[in-house]
Amino acid sequence: MRRLFLLAATLLVMCDAANAQSSQPYAGLEQRPIKALSHQQIDDLQAGRGMGLALAAELNGYPGPSHVLELGDRLDLTPDQRIRVQGLFEAMKQETVPLGNKLVEQERELDRLFSAGVVTSESLKASIAAISETQAQLRESHLKYHLTTAALLDQSQLQQYAELRGYQRPDSSKGHKHHH
Numbered sequence: 001m002r003r004l005f006l007l008a009a010t011l012l013v014m015c016d017a018a019n020a021q022s023s024q025p026y027a028g029l030e031q032r033p034i035k036a037l038s039h040q041q042i043d044d045l046q047a048g049r050g051m052g053l054a055l056a057a058e059l060n061g062y063p064g065p066s067h068v069l070e071l072g073d074r075l076d077l078t079p080d081q082r083i084r085v086q087g088l089f090e091a092m093k094q095e096t097v098p099l100g101n102k103l104v105e106q107e108r109e110l111d112r113l114f115s116a117g118v119v120t121s122e123s124l125k126a127s128i129a130a131i132s133e134t135q136a137q138l139r140e141s142h143l144k145y146h147l148t149t150a151a152l153l154d155q156s157q158l159q160q161y162a163e164l165r166g167y168q169r170p171d172s173s174k175g176h177k178h179h180h
Contacts, residue, residue: 034111037104045100045138048093053139057146063161064146065089068153071164075157084152092145099138106131 029035034042044051054064065088068075072082110127113119150158 034104034107035114036107036111042104045104046097048096048100050142054142054146057143057150059167061158061162062146062150063153063158063165064142065092065149067165068149068161071161074164075153075160077157081152085149088145088149088152092141095141096138099134099141103131103134103138106134 032038037045041051050064050066054062058064058067065085068077068085069082069089072085077085106127110124110131113123113127153161
């Protein structure tokens with residue numbers, strides 16, 4: 001009987017803890033400097049990392065320059081391909097780092113408007129419009145470098161890339177071909 005009581009009490013405590021967690025999913029996030037962004041997201045934006053912005057390209061056979069460089073030896077990149085992909089990577093960084101920094105600052109300003117209690121319908125609308133524009137520019141930048149990188153690789157390299165990244169082979173009946 002005592003065991004049954006302990007089991008019931010343990011289950012009750014566990015259920016209460018689970019309920020408390022589910023009703024407080026944002027607990028602790030109020031301590032973040034920019035409430036809408038984690039430290040990792042801020043670091044990724046400021047370093048020009050993709051953060052999944054180019055998944056539409058990546059998962060449909062258009063690799064990005066960063067991963068192609070990482071896998072360069074295994075893809076048997078020619079010296080010319082390596083130089084050109086490195087150039088794309090550097091150009092992408094030059095474009096995406098400032099955009100990432102801009103987005104972080106825009107999110108910081110939105111956070112400030114709310115934390116200072118000075119947000120209005122107009123300032124909210126303007127802030128969100130600016131953030132959305134920067135997000136769109138950032139995503140377009142990452143995607144276009146995937147497009148350009150894919151054009152530098154041949155079909156066997158693209159296939160090898162997908163295999164190395166662990167992607168399922170696309171349905172060949174779709175006739176998917178990159179235009180070089």
